[in-house]
Structures are given as structure tokens and as C-alpha cells.
Amino acid sequence: MKKLIIGNFKMNTTPSEFKSYAMTFVTKVKSSKNDIVLCVPYTHLSVAKELFDKSNVDFGAQNISEEEKGALTGEISASMIKDLGATYTIIGHSERRTKFKESDKSINKKIKTALANGLKVLLCVGENLQTRTNKQACQFVKKQLDDDLKGIYENELESVIISYEPIWAVGTGKIATNGDIKKMAETIRKEIAYLYSEKASQKATILYGGSVNINNYKKILQLENVNGALIGGACLDVDNFSVIAREKF
Numbered sequence: 539m540k541k542l543i544i545g546n547f548k549m550n551t552t553p554s555e556f557k558s559y560a561m562t563f564v565t566k567v568k569s570s571k572n573d574i575v576l577c578v579p580y581t582h583l584s585v586a587k588e589l590f591d592k593s594n595v596d597f598g599a600q601n602i603s604e605e606e607k608g609a610l611t612g613e614i615s616a617s618m619i620k621d622l623g624a625t626y627t628i629i630g631h632s633e634r635r636t637k638f639k640e641s642d643k644s645i646n647k648k649i650k651t652a653l654a655n656g657l658k659v660l661l662c663v664g665e666n667l668q669t670r671t672n673k674q675a676c677q678f679v680k681k682q683l684d685d686d687l688k689g690i691y692e693n694e695l696e697s698v699i700i701s702y703e704p705i706w707a708v709g710t711g712k713i714a715t716n717g718d719i720k721k722m723a724e725t726i727r728k729e730i731a732y733l734y735s736e737k738a739s740q741k742a743t744i745l746y747g748g749s750v751n752i753n754n755y756k757k758i759l760q761l762e763n764v765n766g767a768l769i770g771g772a773c774l775d776v777d778n779f780s781v782i783a784r785e786k787f
């Protein structure tokens with residue numbers, strides 16, 4: 539079954555470095571049956587448009603402004619990235635939530651802005667270590683979903699992909715156990731069923747992210763209920779990431 543494989547470049551590579559990465563990547567993954575997306579810095583979007591046009595690789599940004607336009611120095615709007623060919627944007631990544639203090643209210647607004655501009659949303663949710671240790675991870679993620687998806691209609695949910703990214707696993711080399719990932723994916727599906735419908739829950743695309751790499755991706759992606767992976771650090775190695783993106787699951 540095909541999976542959704544997403545690379546998150548974060549703030550890595552210059553546009554020229556990305557250009558040589560993208561030229562190699564596009565040839566290495568051209569026969570892949572998976573859905574492949576690269577989420578790149580804004581400065582790389584025009585390179586992505588040039589190199590991924592008419593390829594099987596989609597691309598997107600890592601954040602957008604809540605607002606459509608205006609006096610917001612340094613911000614980038616949904617329509618700006620859309621104009622450069624982006625089809626996705628990450629929203630609510632844990633680094634934005636923790637380091638840039640993004641609230642669920644702001645994330646909710648960003649999701650609405652992205653959807654209104656025809657973008658697909660990669661919504662990240664996940665608990666910190668203390669919440670996990672206190673056995674409140676599922677409750678915490680359910681609340682994030684309730685707040686982040688407030689006012690989003692069921693017919694829009696097809697364009698919202700949910701990525702479970704425990705904060706303590708992002709960029710740390712630590713990985714959630716198969717049992718924890720399965721349980722959280724189930725919790726997310728149940729919450730979607732509660733907020734929307736059983737049909738919406740079954741159709742939901744749920745990913746795992748947090749220290750996925752060439753050595754552990756197979757065991758994560760074979761899990762029932764997990765439709766793909768969001769990969770940070772390990773996507774920067776074009777050879778390894780191409781192997782993951784080409785895999786037959």
C-alpha cells in the first residue's frame with residue numbers, strides 16, 4: 539500500500555545546495571509509487587517549482603501567516619506560497635509551538651487560511667516528555683485536535699493530514715515505541731470520529747514523525763493506522779531519503 543513520505547528541511551541548505559539535492563532526488567524517486575512531499579524554506583520554493591514541475595514530487599512550505607496580507611513585516615502568506623506552486627504547508631510543528639510560542643488559536647487560524655487558499659495542511663500534534671511521563675499524552679493530543687480543528691468542516695478534512703510528532707522524539711534520536719505510535723494513531727482516529735464521523739475517521743491520513751531514519755522507517759511504516767512519515771534530519775541525506783521514498787510498503 540502506498541504511503542505519504544514527507545521531508546521537512548527545517549532551516550537547512552541554501553537554495554543552491556537544495557537545487558543539486560532536488561536534481562538528484564527527482565531522478566532517484568521517479569518510479570516510486572508513494573506520495574512524496576518536500577517541505578522547504580520559502581527561499582527554495584521557486585527552485586522546487588522549477589525542478590518538481592511535472593514530476594511525482596510535491597512540495598510545500600513549513601509555515602504560513604495567519605493573515606492573508608497586510609502590514610506584517612517578515613511574514614509570508616498562503617497565497618504567496620501557492621503562487622510559487624506549493625501545494626502543502628506544515629502548520630503547528632512543535633518547533634513553532636515551543637520556540638515561537640504558537641498557540642492552538644493561531645494554529646487554528648492558520649489552518650483556515652491555508653484551506654481557504656487551496657493548500658493542503660500537515661498539522662503536527664504531540665506531547666512533551668513530562669506529559670507522556672504523566673500518562674496524559676492521549677488526552678493532550680485530543681485537546682490539541684479539538685482546538686486546532688475548531689470550525690473546520692468535514693469536507694475540508696480531506697486536505698488536513700495529521701502528523702503525530704511527540705516533542706521528545708523530534709530531532710533527538712529517540713523514537714516512540716510501536717505500541718505508543720499505534721495507540722496514538724487510534725486515539726487520533728477516535729477523536730476524528732467523535733468530532734466528525736466514522737467515515738471521516740477512516741479516511742483520515744495519519745503520519746508519524748520524530749527521529750524516523752533509514753534504520754527504523756520500515757518498522758514504523760508497516761504499522762496499521764500509520765499512513766506515512768514526516769522526516770526531518772534524515773531527509774537531508776538524498777541517498778537515504780530516496781531509499782525511504784522509493785520503498786514498496
Ligand code: PGA
Binds near residue numbers: 747
Ligand atoms: P526529525 O524531525 O526527523 O529530525 O526528528 C521530524 C520533524 O521535525 O518533522
